[in-house]
Amino acid sequence: MLKIDMHSHIIPKNLPNWTEKFGYGKFIYLNHNEDRSADMMQGGQFFRRIKENCWDEDLRLGEYEQFQTQTQVVCTIPVLFSYWAEPKHGLELSEYLNNHIAELVAKYPKNYIGLATIPMQDTELAIKELERAKAIGHVGIQIGSNINDENLSEERFFPIFEACERLGMAVMIHPWQMMGFDSMKKYWLPWLVGMPAETSRAACSMIFGGVLERLPNLRVCFSHAGGSFLPTLGRIEHGFNCRPDLVAIDNEVNPRDYVGKFWVDCITHDIDALKYILKMQGSKRVCLGSDYPFPLGDLEIGKFIEESDLSTQDKENIFSNSTLEWLNLNKSLFL
Numbered sequence: 001m002l003k004i005d006m007h008s009h010i011i012p013k014n015l016p017n018w019t020e021k022f023g024y025g026k027f028i029y030l031n032h033n034e035d036r037s038a039d040m041m042q043g044g045q046f047f048r049r050i051k052e053n054c055w056d057e058d059l060r061l062g063e064y065e066q067f068q069t070q071t072q073v074v075c076t077i078p079v080l081f082s083y084w085a086e087p088k089h090g091l092e093l094s095e096y097l098n099n100h101i102a103e104l105v106a107k108y109p110k111n112y113i114g115l116a117t118i119p120m121q122d123t124e125l126a127i128k129e130l131e132r133a134k135a136i137g138h139v140g141i142q143i144g145s146n147i148n149d150e151n152l153s154e155e156r157f158f159p160i161f162e163a164c165e166r167l168g169m170a171v172m173i174h175p176w177q178m179m180g181f182d183s184m185k186k187y188w189l190p191w192l193v194g195m196p197a198e199t200s201r202a203a204c205s206m207i208f209g210g211v212l213e214r215l216p217n218l219r220v221c222f223s224h225a226g227g228s229f230l231p232t233l234g235r236i237e238h239g240f241n242c243r244p245d246l247v248a249i250d251n252e253v254n255p256r257d258y259v260g261k262f263w264v265d266c267i268t269h270d271i272d273a274l275k276y277i278l279k280m281q282g283s284k285r286v287c288l289g290s291d292y293p294f295p296l297g298d299l300e301i302g303k304f305i306e307e308s309d310l311s312t313q314d315k316e317n318i319f320s321n322s323t324l325e326w327l328n329l330n331k332s333l334f335l
C-alpha cells in the first residue's frame, strides 16, 4: 500500500548566516558538531540541537523504509519562516529554502514532494514567490497559524489565498509563535497547549473571516489533526449560534458546514481521538502525517493506524488518497 507522509520537516545542511549578512535579527543558522548533530542558532543564541535526519535525504529515505513509507512531503521548520524580517530579506530566505527543496524533489521525484515558504509579511512578494515556487515544482505552501500575531482572516492575506486557489497550490497551516508562549514556558506548554490552540485559532479565523467561504476551491490542510478545532467544535458552533453579534459578523455560515471540506493530518497519538476525527471529517479528509523528524511527532509513521481495526479503505485513504487529493497529484506518479 502506498504511504505518503504529508507532514515532515527538512532544512538545508548549510544555511547562510543571514544575521551577519543583513546586519540584524535572529535568523536561524546551523553550527555542525563532530557527532553529526547540529546546533540551530537563533541569531547568536542556541535554539535547539537537531540530528542529521533533518537534512540528510538518503538517511531519511532509509528511516522511512522501516515503516514502509515511500514518499515524504517536506517543508521547512516553522522557526525559519522569519515573517518578522524585512520583506526583501524574507523573500531571499524563502528563495533559498524553496530552491533547496525543489532540487531535492527533482532528484527524487517519487520520494519527495515540496511545500514552499513564502514571505507572508509582504503580500506582493509572497505572491511573487508563490508563483516562482510553483514554476520550480512545489505543489503548495506551508504557512504559520498567525503572521506576526495577525490572524489569517486579515484582509491583507486574502490575495495570497486567492492566488493559491488560482494557481492550484495547496496550503498547509502549521502552528508557530504560540500564543501565551512567554507566560507558560515551563513543562513544554507552548507545544502541548499552545500548538493545538494556535491551529484552532487559524481554522476559526479562516472560517469566521470567510476565507474558506469565498474560496471554495482552496485546498487547506490543518496540522496536528486540526489542533483543538475539531474536538471543541461543539463549543465553537454554540458560540456562533448564541452570540452571532460577536462571531457571525463576517460570515453567516455555521462553522460545522466546513468540516470535511478542509484536510487535517492524523497526528493524534491516540487511535480513539483519531476515530473521532475520522467520524467528523471522513477518511478522505484525514492524511497520514508524522511531524518527522521531531520527537513530538509520530516517528513510527502511522504504525498505530496500521495496527488498528480501521477498514482497509479508510487506511488507504489516510495513507495516500487524501494527500493526493489535497495536493491534486496522481497516484501513478509515485508507484
Ligand SMILES: [Zn+2]
Residues within 6 Å of the ligand: 007, 009, 174, 223, 291
Ligand atoms: Zn510540524
